[in-house]
Amino acid sequence: MIAGTGAESTPETIEHTNRAAGLGYDFALVRTPSYYRPAMSVEAEAKHFLRVADAAKIPVMLYSVPIFTGYTIEAPLVARVAHHGNIVGMKDSSGSVERVAEIVAVAPKRFRLLVGSSSTLEPSLAKGACGAILALACAFPELCCEIYDAAQAGDSARAPELQKLLLAPSALLGPKYGIAGLKYALDRLGYFGGPVRGPLLPVDEAGKREIDAMLAAMTAAARAS
Numbered sequence: 001m002i003a004g005t006g007a008e009s010t011p012e013t014i015e016h017t018n019r020a021a022g023l024g025y026d027f028a029l030v031r032t033p034s035y036y037r038p039a040m041s042v043e044a045e046a047k048h049f050l051r052v053a054d055a056a057k058i059p060v061m062l063y064s065v066p067i068f069t070g071y072t073i074e075a076p077l078v079a080r081v082a083h084h085g086n087i088v089g090m091k092d093s094s095g096s097v098e099r100v101a102e103i104v105a106v107a108p109k110r111f112r113l114l115v116g117s118s119s120t121l122e123p124s125l126a127k128g129a130c131g132a133i134l135a136l137a138c139a140f141p142e143l144c145c146e147i148y149d150a151a152q153a154g155d156s157a158r159a160p161e162l163q164k165l166l167l168a169p170s171a172l173l174g175p176k177y178g179i180a181g182l183k184y185a186l187d188r189l190g191y192f193g194g195p196v197r198g199p200l201l202p203v204d205e206a207g208k209r210e211i212d213a214m215l216a217a218m219t220a221a222a223r224a225s
Contacts, residue, residue: 002025002027002029002133005029006063018055032063034069042074045077053087059086060088061090061114063093072094078111090103091133092116094117097120100120112130114130118166119166121163122160125147125152131148135174138182169185184211
């Protein structure tokens with residue numbers, strides 16, 4: 001189990017991480033502090049991650065999610081901290097395949113890079129990512145696993161074709177309708193999405209129709225394959 005334990009201060013992040021350790025989590029996923037983004041240099045972020053790793057009672061994974069934090073972990077920062085024995089990997093949600101390749105190139109072999117962008121899953125795996133943590137997998141677990149399995153098997157024809165099936169849901173349930181859209185899709189697929197929590201708003205009727213049409217197309221494509 002992986003717990004998200006990142007906070008804006010280093011002491012609070014350490015506190016959250018070791019509380020997660022006490023609860024039985026296996027890894028801590030530590031996002032970049034970003035509220036004071038102008039002051040968050042590579043040096044500041046490196047010292048933050050190294051201090052957390054020194055004090056953490058479970059292994060630490062870096063978390064780069066620039067769409068929410070405004071700060072992207074680049075290869076030079078990974079090169080600074082990946083040598084630490086308690087920093088074991090990273091989740092990169094930047095959506096950049098080129099960045100995946102750059103990080104893999106500078107990290108030690110034991111460092112495990114996961115991606116968080118469903119729209120770039122297959123090409124990221126091809127560049128050296130070892131797996132993914134995808135919100136979209138809540139709605140389409142089988143398809144995401146099929147892409148992973150095809151990539152691991154070296155099926156360079158099937159993996160990209162399967163990836164194409166993720167393009168429409170990645171766009172609608174990611175940047176366009178976000179969490180509210182994903183929750184609505186989960187409900188429509190027979191899972192439980194449930195209501196969004198404020199200040200987020202539910203999907204409007206036009207959005208629901210668009211998502212319904214996408215789900216119908218996904219179903220038709222699955223039947224045809």
